[in-house]
Amino acid sequence: MLFSSIKGKQVFAIREAKYIGEVTGAYVHMSSGKAEFLILSSAPFNILPYAQVFGNGEMLTIKSTACLKNDSEIDLTKHFYFNTCVHIYSVSGEHMGISQDIDLNAKPDERLLISENGLTIPLKKVVSGGKDVMFVNENGKREFTVRRVKQGEKRQTPNGMVSETQTGGTVINTAISHSPALSSHDYSFLLGRRVEQDIGDIARTFLIRRGTVISKKTIEDARIAGKLVDLTINSLKI
Numbered sequence: 001m002l003f004s005s006i007k008g009k010q011v012f013a014i015r016e017a018k019y020i021g022e023v024t025g026a027y028v029h030m031s032s033g034k035a036e037f038l039i040l041s042s043a044p045f046n047i048l049p050y051a052q053v054f055g056n057g058e059m060l061t062i063k064s065t066a067c068l069k070n071d072s073e074i075d076l077t078k079h080f081y082f083n084t085c086v087h088i089y090s091v092s093g094e095h096m097g098i099s100q101d102i103d104l105n106a107k108p109d110e111r112l113l114i115s116e117n118g119l120t121i122p123l124k125k126v127v128s129g130g131k132d133v134m135f136v137n138e139n140g141k142r143e144f145t146v147r148r149v150k151q152g153e154k155r156q157t158p159n160g161m162v163s164e165t166q167t168g169g170t171v172i173n174t175a176i177s178h179s180p181a182l183s184s185h186d187y188s189f190l191l192g193r194r195v196e197q198d199i200g201d202i203a204r205t206f207l208i209r210r211g212t213v214i215s216k217k218t219i220e221d222a223r224i225a226g227k228l229v230d231l232t233i234n235s236l237k238i
Contacts, residue, residue, distance in 0.1 A: 002233060003035070004084055004101045006060060011040055011048065015064040021046065023060065025131075027079040028102070033111035033123030035082070035104045037074060044070050050104060080129035088115055088134045091127060099134060100229065110189065110237065118228040120187070187228055190214045193235040199227055213238070 003026055011020040021042030026035045038048040045068040055061035062068075088096040097115030102123065106112065113121040113134075127135045193214045199222070200207040206225040208218060214235060222231040 001056065001104045002101050003082070003104055006038075006056065006104075007084060009056075009060050011038075011060045011062065013062050013065045014054065018065065020048075020062070020065065020068070025081055025083040026050075026102070026104075027074055028082050028123055028126070028129070030078055030080060030126070031124070032108065033126075034108075035102060036079065037069075039071075039081075040068075042068075047071050047074060080126055080134070081131065082113075082129055082134075083131065086129070086132065086134050088113070088121070088136060091135050091137045096121070096136060101233065103233075107237065112232070114229055114232060116229070118223075118226070120189075120232055187219050187223075187232070190219055190231060190235060191216065192238060194238050195231070195235050197234050199230045199234055201225065201227075 006023050009023050011023065012018065013020055021040035023038050024041050025039035027037040027039065027047070028035050035050055038050055038053070040046045040048055045065070047069040048062065049067055049069070052062050052067040053060055054063050082099070082102060084099055084101065086099045088099055090096055097117040097119050099113060100116045101114045102112070103110070111123045113123050113126060113136075115121070121136055125136050125138065127137050129135075191214055195208055195210055195212040195214065195218075197210050198207060206221070206227070208222065208227070208231065212218060214231070219228070219231070222228050
């Protein structure tokens, strides 16, 4: 189930016959890449464990309000905030796109952050996420070495250039190695998956039919047509 398909949906508790709030975001576990909690518009108990969702139709249902948590109960050192339409940057400052979706039910090796420009990023590479920006470390590491910089000190920047600080400050060394998989938009993980619904353009000049088993040619055709995100969202592992 895609996060975008439930964003804004109303949530009701069955036992109490009570409206709780609307889905506004999610918290994703950093190590596993699994979306563990939905964020609701209600307060103060606005955190819903995703596993407690009972029904998904015109509304989301839960059995009881007893499963709701306060946001202070979430360990933000182990989770990051996710929402759609958030700018994605690498830790070296490169803009990588705008968040479009995540699959809440994806298997561990298919937990991906999907951006509007067709880039897919393993959720395990996300370092942090907020309402305005998300940061991704291309080599997947989350360990940062922080040190103070003395005035006038020369230092090595991520692109290999040497810069000189005039006023001093804090340097975060992220030990980045730019990943070819991210820069080349590697979609080989789609190979062998089955397309679950027709993918095409309005004029129907391009069409990948439902039931197609994805091959290298399928991926290339989708790349040319600008439909890689659609192919990712609308296909499942056989």
